[in-house]
Amino acid sequence: MSSVKGMKPLLIVVVMMLSMSAWAAEQEAVTPLEAALVEQSADRDKTLEAFYAERDWRPVWQDPSTVTAFAEALHTLEGDGLSPSDYRPDALSEAHRRAWGDGEGDPQELADFELRTSHVLLTALRHLQKGKVDPQALDTGWEVPVEPPALDVASLSRHVDARRFEQAFADVRPSYPPYQRLRAGLARYQDIDQQGGWPTLPPLDGLLRPGDVHDAVPFLRERLAVIGEPGLAAADTTILPDAKLVAPDPFTYDEALTEAVERFQERHLLEVDGVVGPDTLAALNVPVGERIDQIRINLERTRWLLHGLPETFVLVDIAGYRVSYYRPNGDIWRSRIVVGQPYRRTPSLRSEITHLTVNPTWTIPPTIRREDVIPKIHRDLGYLERNNIRVLSYSGSELDPRSIDWQDPGKIMLRQEAGPENPLGRVVIRFPNDHMVYLHDTPAQQLFSRQQRAISSGCIRVENVMTLVQLLLDDTDTYRDIRALVAEGETRNVPLESHVPVILHYWTAHVGEEGELSFRPDIYDRDDELLEALDRPLVL
Template identity: 65%
Template sequence: MRVFVTIGFVLALVSGMASGGQVEAPTNAREGAGDVAQAITRLVDGEEDALQAFYDARGHRPAWQDGETVAAFAAALHTLDSDGLTPQDYQADNLVAAHRQAYAEGDSDGGNDAGNDGGIERQARFDLHASQMLLTALTHLQRGKVDPRSIDPDWEIPIVDAELDPAAISRAVDAQRFEQAFSEARPAYAPYERLRAGLARYRTLERLGGWESLPARERALRPGDIDDDVVLLRERLAIMGEVELMAAAIEAFPGAVLDGTDPRRYDAKLEAAVRRFQRRHLLEVDGIVGAQTLAALNVPVEDRIDQIRLNMERARWLLHGLPESFVLVDIAGYRLSYIRPNGEIWRSRIVVGRPYRRTPSLRSEITHMTVNPTWTIPPTILREDVLPAVRQDLGYLWRERIQVLSPSGEPLDPWEIDWSRPGNVVLRQAPGPHNALGQVVIRFPNDHMVYLHDTPSQGLFSREQRAASSGCIRVENIGEFAQLLFDDTDSGHDVRAQIDRGETRNVRLAKRMPVILHYWTVHPSEDGQLAFRPDIYERDAALLQALDRPLS
């Protein structure tokens, strides 16, 4: 978004003031509103549509002549910190001084009063600048500050312009209801509010000093141990809200009453708290504080704050215009949620792409399913996985029920192919329970050729971290999920009966079902706890850098 008046212009206005000077808007400022309106009419022509619409809604009247309105706006901008945004991106600390300079009695180069052409031009430019700051803040609150395509080349979710009501914004300015305007702009969904609440809570922890890191250990902490480090472990988990540990962690909660428990003993209550921590952070849930659990415990509060902030930005990209019913694939959380038309939510564990074969972010609509699918092996998997296995043992093809075909689909004899240089052959796995796609594939149009599917490798679902596919999403209990989709779209099909027919068939849904694949490294649960996930695709650092980059 282009800002009409540059930051340099605002700083130039501020620098022209006498140090510590208090310049009030002149009494004739409102009398010259008509002249300023004419200048605004001229200057706004050719600017962004949102800015023109704002001034059209108010008949090109200046919005920022009143110093109290500017001060109220500047104060409200500081509340954007609660959304993980940077108030100074919107000139929160400079607007009041710039307004005073714009309405100063004399120009810096002479004694012309505020009613002359130079003063009117300056006031109109300030007015447009302040309005642009407001529209920029509202847009960032509603749709995000960062263009996701700038940091994720595989981004396939449509970018939708912010939906701003210029008349309502104009009324909010006149009534100085800026925080209300911000509230109406930010995503009106529970996950976003939970992230805001979590950000406030972690910033409180930061102000209180955060938490002390547990020292590195050669031996893991285990249930039953008696160790000084157990005291630190109790304090760390108590700070995060493990109420049952508060009595033992007396240092973390002054005034709490000890219950006689030896704080150095790794007891059952502490083990249960560690297991909850591990589950939230997608670590192996064993109650043992080994290297991975220790590393997650020792992430500084400042880093957790940044992680919350950048996931609030991801929420702003996504949480708008959502349908009443849709499928949400949480990539980093290894979880699929189907929000059904009746309001119920069906959830399942999933397996997603490895870090070098990433599952993309996208938005599409489920159109049909394939039962008893064949699997045409994609070029990357063929080149990197299958051909090396075939070269080592040609029997791999028969064991995996893989047929060799020409590009036109004609069967070829595997013995007659030079597998060191196989040329343009197609390998296709026959349908059946051992097919890599299992017995059901759920399909939706996208440029990455990914889909939801069954798998014969059911053991993968028992892992906490499940980035093990080649980009597609494997779904646990996919038959149950598929039947719900058929039922909720009035498609009239029985999944089990379709599979039992033994044929490879495409079965269409009577109505399309929206599906969203998105990447989150913080999940706000319904109980208010934040689950921090490993950044398996290493996307957080680039987003944080872009989020903190000052506006040009």
């Protein structure tokens, strides 16, 4: 027994010696390059450090063919509207040659090349996932708090080992159909550009109307044929009774061309009348290069926003003047909207619809109160009674309008009571945000017939809003109760049992489900600033 006890210390010593030997062997297995990677990555991007830690500090870029494959993949980012030159693909092979020489380089220099090249990779992935440009740098009111998911470094490590760089890009770019359709539209317009673009229509003396005979008609026909307008090929020939095919007069503005122009006008939010006037002519003569830039701008905006979307959400397309409600079963309800004027812009934001207000009162926002309403009251005190507006203190007490100096009214609130003249109509759809905007009904239904509808004070007026209310409630009994409340005229807040995400965003280029590209006027003058930022050379 005593001999067994005496063996225990010896066993402990042997185990310790074996453990130290294994530790020493592990240390010897770490190459000087790997040690340099551990050392240098500590002061760099945390994602970069996590990427190499996932690989147990194995280098990525030793083989020149891996570097070449990566450089080739970077050139494909042009298809996402990004500038491949930002990532210096053509300089990578030379940088590899300088670092590795004949195969034996300084570990510190090799680690620096490794980390710099992997930083390029991670930068490209980040730009694909969430955009190159910081939206808050362009708009301090940007209010979209949802971040895209963290990069899957394990999957990325497998992709780079297999040189599947384009697959790594595909994994992070937005997967939602609007982004994919914009990419397809960009490819189509880049191809048009490479083929020489489209013709420029000559100046017109007056208007070009259906049935006119004009030298500009062949240019118009070719311009629309280039972008794939259907019906034009069929209009090139006519079947006569003797079954012979003859070409129509190329200078005649015929019916097929008229229909193509009307479709073009509708997509570009122009008056749909088939008449080529100054606005339609200007839209037709925008060079293809500018349209390519417009698509690139809107791909960037889409990268800012389209990630982590639930099955059900409301999407407000500000520049396109429409709202869409995406339902879990795949159905999409759409309607026309009115948005803010250029000097009272509807903001971009992401929130959740929490409740409805039936028969709302309208507390007039400070800017509208100061700039629009108070001057009218100052000129005519009867404006208050005619518009059913009460004057309140900040504590909610009612004030006598005759006791107020309307040149300097001080701290007051103006509240319009519910009723047929209330600009919020029968119902308001509310969601928390710092801009005090919401979706609402309106008594001014005639505004929805306009093609361009940036005429509100910032909030969003919705056509057929009660249908949206019914869909949001998803409950026939509750909707019936709300209809009764509307009829009674009582102001009431109605909570939603399940909150519905809502996104307000600004797109000046859009691709429909059939692939048709629409370009909208840049009503808030945001495109040029974003394009300048997108094209600004990247400092890596």
